[in-house]
Amino acid sequence: MHKYREKIRLFLAYKSCKKASLTASILLLAVFSSSNHSADIKLPLLGDSSSGIVSKQQEYKLGKSWLQAFRRHVELHDDPILQSYLEQLSYDLVAHSDLEDTRLTVVVVNNPTINAFAVPGGVIGIHTGIFTYADNEDQLSSIIAHEIAHLSQRHFARSMEAQRSASAISLAGLLATIIVSSQADTDAAIATLTTAQALSADQQLRYSRNNEQEADRLGVRIMTRAGKDPGASADMLNNMLALSRYKGNRPPEFLLTHPVTERRVADTRARTISAATRHYPENSNYYLMQARAAVLVHDDAQFSVKYFQQKIDSNSLQTKAAKYGLALAYSNLGDHKKARKILTSLVSKDPMNSLFTYTDIENDIAAQEYNIALSKLEYQLKLNGKNYPLQVLLAETLWQNKQYSASAKVLTQLSHQRKEDPAIWYKLAEVRGLAGDISGVHRARAEYFILVGAFERAKQQLNLASKLLAYDFKQVSIIKQRLIEIEQMEKTLRRL
Numbered sequence: 354m355h356k357y358r359e360k361i362r363l364f365l366a367y368k369s370c371k372k373a374s375l376t377a378s379i380l381l382l383a384v385f386s387s388s389n390h391s392a393d394i395k396l397p398l399l400g401d402s403s404s405g406i407v408s409k410q411q412e413y414k415l416g417k418s419w420l421q422a423f424r425r426h427v428e429l430h431d432d433p434i435l436q437s438y439l440e441q442l443s444y445d446l447v448a449h450s451d452l453e454d455t456r457l458t459v460v461v462v463n464n465p466t467i468n469a470f471a472v473p474g475g476v477i478g479i480h481t482g483i484f485t486y487a488d489n490e491d492q493l494s495s496i497i498a499h500e501i502a503h504l505s506q507r508h509f510a511r512s513m514e515a516q517r518s519a520s521a522i523s524l525a526g527l528l529a530t531i532i533v534s535s536q537a538d539t540d541a542a543i544a545t546l547t548t549a550q551a552l553s554a555d556q557q558l559r560y561s562r563n564n565e566q567e568a569d570r571l572g573v574r575i576m577t578r579a580g581k582d583p584g585a586s587a588d589m590l591n592n593m594l595a596l597s598r599y600k601g602n603r604p605p606e607f608l609l610t611h612p613v614t615e616r617r618v619a620d621t622r623a624r625t626i627s628a629a630t631r632h633y634p635e636n637s638n639y640y641l642m643q644a645r646a647a648v649l650v651h652d653d654a655q656f657s658v659k660y661f662q663q664k665i666d667s668n669s670l671q672t673k674a675a676k677y678g679l680a681l682a683y684s685n686l687g688d689h690k691k692a693r694k695i696l697t698s699l700v701s702k703d704p705m706n707s708l709f710t711y712t713d714i715e716n717d718i719a720a721q722e723y724n725i726a727l728s729k730l731e732y733q734l735k736l737n738g739k740n741y742p743l744q745v746l747l748a749e750t751l752w753q754n755k756q757y758s759a760s761a762k763v764l765t766q767l768s769h770q771r772k773e774d775p776a777i778w779y780k781l782a783e784v785r786g787l788a789g790d791i792s793g794v795h796r797a798r799a800e801y802f803i804l805v806g807a808f809e810r811a812k813q814q815l816n817l818a819s820k821l822l823a824y825d826f827k828q829v830s831i832i833k834q835r836l837i838e839i840e841q842m843e844k845t846l847r848r849l
Contacts, residue, residue: 409454412507416474420458421806423478424775430463430481430649431776433742434711438642439479439497442490446498449578451571452505458773465650467593471500473507484646486592490639491585495576498586502571503564569617573624582633587622594618640671641708644678648685657682673699681712689720707733707740714746723754741771748780757788768800775804792821792828799835808839815839 430436440459447455452475460478462468468480477500487493569586576583594613644661651657661679669675680695696713703709710733717726730747737743744767751760764781771777782797795818802811815832822828 409507412473413454413456413475416458416472416476418806419472419474420460420476421804423460424805425807427462429776430461432461432463432645432649433745434708435481435642435645436461437742438638442494443477443497443501446494446501446575446579450498450501450505450575452501463649467596469496469500471503473504475504477501477504481646481649484643485650486596487589487643488592489585490636491576491582491633492589492592493639494579494581495572495583495586495589498575498579499568499572501575502568505571506564506567565617566620569621570624573621577628580633582631583625583628584622587618587625590618590621637673638706638708640674641677644671644674645681647678648681654682654686658686673703677709677712680716684712684716684719687719689716692716693720707737711742711746714750718746718750718753721753723750726750727754739770741767745777748784752780752784752787757784760784761788761790761793768797772800773804775801778804792818795821796832803839803842808843811839812836 436459439461440457443457443459447457454475457475457477460476462478462480464480465482465485466480467482467486468478469483470478472478477497479497483493483496487496569590573583573586576586590613594615597613647660648657651660658679661675661682664675665672665679676695676699680692680699683689683692683695693713693716696709696716699706699709700713710729714726714729714733717723717729726746727750730743730750733743734740734747744763748760748763748767751757751763761781761784764777764784767774767777768781778797778801782794782801785791785793785797795814799811799814799818802808802814815836819829819832822832
């Protein structure tokens with residue numbers, strides 16, 4: 354399931370993405386963001402004296418362009434379960450916000466740091482490390498609600514307007530900051546952010562504090578409307594404030610762009626004090642997601658086994674989640690029998706919990722028990738045929754069982770459901786190649802390259818597909834239309 358992360362660099366063949374050169378190039382990008390040579394994708398400049406405040410349509414297009422550039426530099430985490438969970442949570446919160454354009458793209462980055470970000474155009478990024486610091490789902494929701502509030506109030510566009518007389522700021526600078534903070538090298542992230550802050554005027558910093566206060570206020574309102582505990586907002590801020598004290602001179606990246614003060618915690622607490630007497634039910638699935646994220650963050654199966662076994666031995670309040678984490682750790686360690694024993698017990702006690710069933714099938718695939726996995730998937734998909742994580746598992750199982758054409762069929766259906774998911778297109782290209790569908794390989798690769806902003810490579814792939822399908826007038830016409838659309842994407846990007 355995680356081959357995507359390992360192969361992506363070879364597939365793109367970008368030697369410049371080695372860690373040292375990437376860090377250097379991003380640092381240059383942050384300082385010289387208006388240079389024509391500062392990035393592979395030229396992100397447009399905002400806030401110049403002639404443009405006026407950026408329009409909502411421009412914001413959306415800018416967000417898509419920004420996301421293409423981000424995907425080229427940062428390895429996104431390919432876990433349908435975490436992705437689906439965070440998407441659903443974000444969509445639920447957006448439904449209770451004042452955000453007019455509710456088109457949302459949730460980006461999951463496997464990084465142990467506490468960080469989240471919002472980019473104009475409906476892009477919300479979440480580091481898996483946030484699960485380590487959020488005690489419950491409502492605290493996690495408060496972070497997402499805060500980012501949604503930034504989007505709904507168009508803080509980026511408003512800050513561009515406010516900074517006209519100070520300096521020209523572009524999304525490239527924002528891209529540089531977030532890319533570096535999404536790498537493991539936190540020193541480089543801090544250096545980049547410090548440089549950006551040094552270039553900011555006092556007026557800009559004051560405006561930023563106003564943005565934070567407004568996002569806090571509206572985030573609390575979103576939480577209240579969504580039926581979540583608004584008091585969790587203050588609790589999460591307090592957790593981060595304690596973390597900043599513990600870290601001393603090395604605050605987390607999130608706190609560099611979202612500074613937390615005692616006054617800010619007190620103000621948020623005052624706004625939510627009336628909710629303190631109400632009871633808000635907890636979502637127990639959050640703790641399972643937290644355990645899943647912890648296995649990713651630790652990235653050491655032996656350590657994870659000890660970590661979760663210790664939680665079980667200490668009679669943790671979340672014993673079920675600890676057992677689930679232990680099963681994941683055993684599976685990653687290659688001890689599929691122990692993992693299966695734990696998961697069978699969890700499924701028998703809670704047969705309606707789809708996460709236990711999903712992970713049980715994951716373990717079967719890892720143990721190369723493909724027929725068992727397919728049998729379980731057949732039953733589960735009868736209950737919920739459009740379930741995205743289950744369909745990914747089905748495609749993976751068929752792939753590993755060398756049923757390449759069947760796997761390609763499932764992934765093709767998924768590519769229609771999730772047209773802007775690069776992981777789906779990447780896998781589809783791989784399995785079509787194994788199935789002998791060479792023209793299909795080129796077309797899937799083209800869609801992948803479009804999503805990461807590599808337009809020239811996308812055109813090359815489509816031209817190769819067109820030559821192979823020269824006899825098929827209909828398919829060649831479709832390819833020609835897609836080439837025209839790519840040209841339009843490039844022209845739109847240059848005009849912005």
